Amino acid sequence: MDCSIVDISTLTEAQRAEAARILREALPWTDFAEPGAAEAEVALTVADEDRSGLAALDGERVLGWIGVIETYSHAWELHPLAVDPPHQRRGIGGRLVAALEERVRAAGVITLYLGTDDETDGTNLYGRELFPDVLKAAAELAPTNGHAFTFYRRHGYEVVGVMPHANGFGRPDIFMAKRIG
Ligand SMILES: CC(C)(COP(=O)(O)OP(=O)(O)OC[C@H]1O[C@@H](n2cnc3c(N)ncnc32)[C@H](O)[C@@H]1OP(=O)(O)O)[C@@H](O)C(=O)NCCC(=O)NCCS
Structure with a gap:
């Protein structure tokens, strides 16, 4: 458009x-x-x-x-x-x-980053205990019902971390970053 x-x-x-x-x-x-x-x-x-x-x-x-x-x-x-x-x-x-x-x-x-919460059951991290080995869960991140992280991934952002239970049990924040400079 x-x-x-x-x-x-x-x-x-x-x-x-x-x-x-x-x-x-x-x-x-x-x-x-x-x-x-x-x-x-x-x-x-x-x-x-x-x-x-x-x-x-x-x-x-x-x-x-x-x-x-x-x-x-x-x-x-x-x-x-x-x-x-x-x-x-x-x-x-x-x-x-x-x-x-x-x-x-x-x-x-040099780096642009963001947090994209999963509060809508949009990824396989939703509703789960991510401790211990949080980074393993982050590496296996995948969409379930559609989530904005796929939009950012399409624009070159990669997952650099996850904050378990950021918004309540099983509602993590997903951190993504891209080298732009
Ligand atoms: C996420 C958002 C900013 C993307 O803007 P947009 O103008 O819709 O995105 P674009 O048209 O540039 O790109 C669309 C592509 O991004 C991806 N995408 C965008 N939103 C998506 C979603 N909710 N789920 C899955 N993929 C999504 C898809 O690849 C899509 O391509 P497709 O329509 O061919 O499947 C917008 O949809 C929005 O405001 N969503 C609600 C708020 C939000 O989630 N903001 C981000 C918080 S971190």
Whole structure:
């Protein structure tokens, strides 16, 4: 799908409200669904000096957005990423990731990383005890009912770790990273 990519700080108030709605509706099982949480995330991405982001637009309409946090000197965290549900699987997420990588590479960053939770029974790690030998379980990661980790893998990100029970028993966070610089 054709879209333009702009800095999130250039969005109007109405577009920022749309970006918050998209975050809430794309990730309904997360804390972003709590009242005000998605709005706070958009505001933080715009205002915090260690954060920035990009939005995909069709004309004036927001289709999705991506953020980044300057966590280490040379490894930054991709967070968050959300595409409006009716517009998913049309290449918008891929465009946002590529544009963010380009921007972050230009800033001298070597590694871009992210955490993608399994709270939806989307992988073979869900509902299980992963201790001991967590890295063995991580190495055998596979999708079951569809999970965003396959999207990131397609874009060159590899699994670098797993946090067992991050969101409750059997609900791990899956860490992925890519060398971009
Ligand atoms: C994950 C997400 C950002 C991807 O953006 P997108 O615009 O839908 O992705 P693209 O169209 O660029 O790429 C689609 C490809 O990614 C993979 N993919 C995307 N979402 C997937 C999912 N939920 N399950 C499995 N594969 C997925 C597939 O390979 C897919 O190709 P296909 O449609 O031919 O099967 C988007 O679907 C989304 O916002 N999902 C809900 C929120 C989310 O999970 N965010 C990530 C949190 S870490």
